Amino acid sequence: MKASSVEPASSTRGWRLRTKLIVSMLLVGIVPLLVGLGMAFWQGSREINEVSGESFKALATEAARKLDILIGDEISRTARIASDPLIIKELERRRDVVQNQSASAATAAEDQRAKWDSADPVTVKTITENPIAGLLHEYYTGARSEPGEIIPQVVRGATKMLFVTDVQGHLAAALTTKPKFDNGGTAWWKGAYNKGVGQLYIEDVYFDNLADTYVFSISMPIMDSLRYEAVGVLRRVIDAKEFFAPSTHPIRFGKTGHVMLIDSRGIVISCPILPTGVSLSDASLVPLVTPRQPGWTDAPSDGHGGRSASIIGFAPLPETSRNTNGSLELGSWHTFVWQSSDELFGPIRHLLTWMTVFALIAMALLATLGYLAATRIVTPVRQLQQAAQSIGRGELRQTIQIKTGDELETLAEEFNRMNRQLEAAFAGLTDQVTLKTQEVQYLRESTDQILDAVPTPILIIGDDESVQYVNRTGREAFDLANSDLKSPRLFEILPLGTSQQQQIRRELLGLTARAPAEPAAGTETESDTTPVLRDPLAPQLNQDAEDHRAELQLGDHLYRYQWFRVSGRPGEADRVGLVLRDTTEESRMQENLIQAEKSGSLGILTAGIGHELNNPLFGILGLGEAIQEEGDLGRAKSYAHDIVQHGRRMASIIRDFTGVATRESSDQRQTVPLERELDLALATLAVGMDISALTIERCYAGDTCVNASPDQLRQALSNILLNAVQAMRGRGLLRLTTVTTGATASVTITDSGPGIPKQHLSKIFDPFFTTKGQGEGSGLGLTVARRIIRKFGGDIRLESVEGQGTSCVISFPVHPRSASSKEVSCTVSDTRVMSQP
Structure with missing residues (x-):
């Protein structure tokens, strides 16, 4: 067998197969493992979230119920004050006085307001020590409470203002000097008085400058003895933090879990961490925790300044929300149950840690087993690899001996059979090479005959501007049949000027510098273009009339040229071909056509001017004849005016046809x-x-x-x-x-x-x-x-x-x-x- 020049493969390639087998076994074992662990972690996390969320929801609902009861008790105590017969009788008397003496009563009220604002001692005493004020004080201290009723000290201390107004909103009685005298224009008074019909009105949390704290108020209409119409309004202003803190602050779970109270705007009413009156740090959290029904949510933040995910339980105060601003949709209070993310998701992170450890141990076991299995497979494969290298070099003298009882043993037998067949095949290879050489020679001669039959000059050019081939038409056109040039240069065959030589060199350099996969260059190249003034009557036959045209002037002949690429032999660079087409007669015909177009356009222009000037000219002639026979000077002036108009029209026609118009x-x-x-x-x-x-x-x-x-x-x-x-x-x-x-x-x-x-x-x-x-x-x-x-x-x-x-x-x-x-x-x-x- 004839030796070949194939280099032996590196022995390290056997480790690549082993690595692939190990990785494949790892993937087969690890992917289901990771999927199972991931599903378990996801299911466990979801269940922990649901358990925590439901717990928070239940805690929020219970806290909302207790706060609803707390506010309901306070509303009941306020309603008992508003239904006191002595207070009703005094306010009815005030109403009758106002109705009977409206003018004088208004003046007296204005005088009393001024004195109240200036802290006149007599006026202050009249309002804070009158019978109604005494009754308010007794209710405030619990002296007039019902038998067995105990008023918590915190409720008494949270009440910042307690006062009564009449039907005009004027201050009738108060425990302190903080209230304003005239309240008829305030939202709480209008809401409680309700045009004399009366209704309970609970005001949202706001900062009261008189009380110097965040408060909410309970406004109760005082109805007359017949319960027909309101004769006044009782208002209680309560410190929100002092009132709700005893009920919300003790509710704690874990290290950070607590309950807080917010309104529908996200304003904090009571919280052990955040001060009353501030907004939740994340505005997008507000609509998630203020729906009408109790629930819990996976929130993007915790509302306390943290940006990590959190679980939040919430529940509305239905009875209180129904009276807040008189609308359940626009004004409502909600409990907000929260626990820090670190503490809340601690069990989930612990679960993830143990699952990660278990996955690493499983991966180590799979890698060990994969290494052992791959070694049993790679060893015979390496023997086959070495045998294949020997076959490539023609040096395999002994048969391959692999006894594994599987496909590898069958593959070794096929290698042995292939080696015997190759020895037989190399014997007839020399004859086939000879036939192929003759076939290539035939194709080369056929190509030369085809190119010689083309009626246009064709040149094949090398990298150094040497002309490697010229067809028969080119040899005849450039008189190369009797030339002594062995390897002529391009510009020895084409005697061009300096500028055209530079242009051809740039194009040739651009073609040879391109990648072989690029399509062959066309007839246009990038070049500097300068605008050329052209005759407006000369028709533009094609786009090349203005753009660069690939033309060469050789003596009396004008050639159009085009480049094409010729694939090189194996191991050699591609070459460039040049096709030349004689367009001398074509150019002459085009010039004659342009001149004919110019002549025709001038004829049309001349005829048009004559036609348009005839009409006003006939008018001028007719009017001139009329003037000669006209004796009336006024009519003659009119004719002269028309002649001037016709003259201007002729000037306008001339300007229009000459381009001025x-x-x-x-x-x-x-x-x-x-x-x-x-x-x-x-x-x-x-x-x-x-x-x-x-x-x-x-x-x-x-x-x-x-x-x-x-x-x-x-x-x-x-x-x-x-x-x-x-x-x-x-x-x-x-x-x-x-x-x-x-x-x-x-x-x-x-x-x-x-x-x-x-x-x-x-x-x-x-x-x-x-x-x-x-x-x-x-x-x-x-x-x-x-x-x-x-x-x-x-x-x-x-x-x-x-x-x-x-x-x-x-x-x-x-x-x-x-x-x-x-x-x-x-x-x-x-x-x-x-x-x-």
């Missing part, structure tokens, strides 16, 4: 009444021809305005009217109509002439096309009219029925000054229209 179009446009310009165009037409036999019918929408140049618009209308009058040969009905529809103004010029044949309608706007006889028209009137109308944003179309007449419909964008809907006025005239000055 295009540059000044933005300055010439103005608001033009469409009906006036239509009449002026008709008057101008009447100067140069006889229209006395025409019947002219006008149906105008009113003052229809468009944005245009008056002279050019009149010129377009004159051309259209001239065609209509000539079609009727001066006799018939000419109808002029203007209509405004939405944002569009339309002009319709209808004649009763013979109409236009159907086969001519599609060509009626083409330059020099006319249906008139020889010498009657140039065929440019409608062409110019359409160009002017479209310049001002309008459009024009013809509708004709042969034998019945023609209608020309012109539409413009209507100017905002025109009304969207106008009355149409119609007039009929059968007399000659005179020229207007």
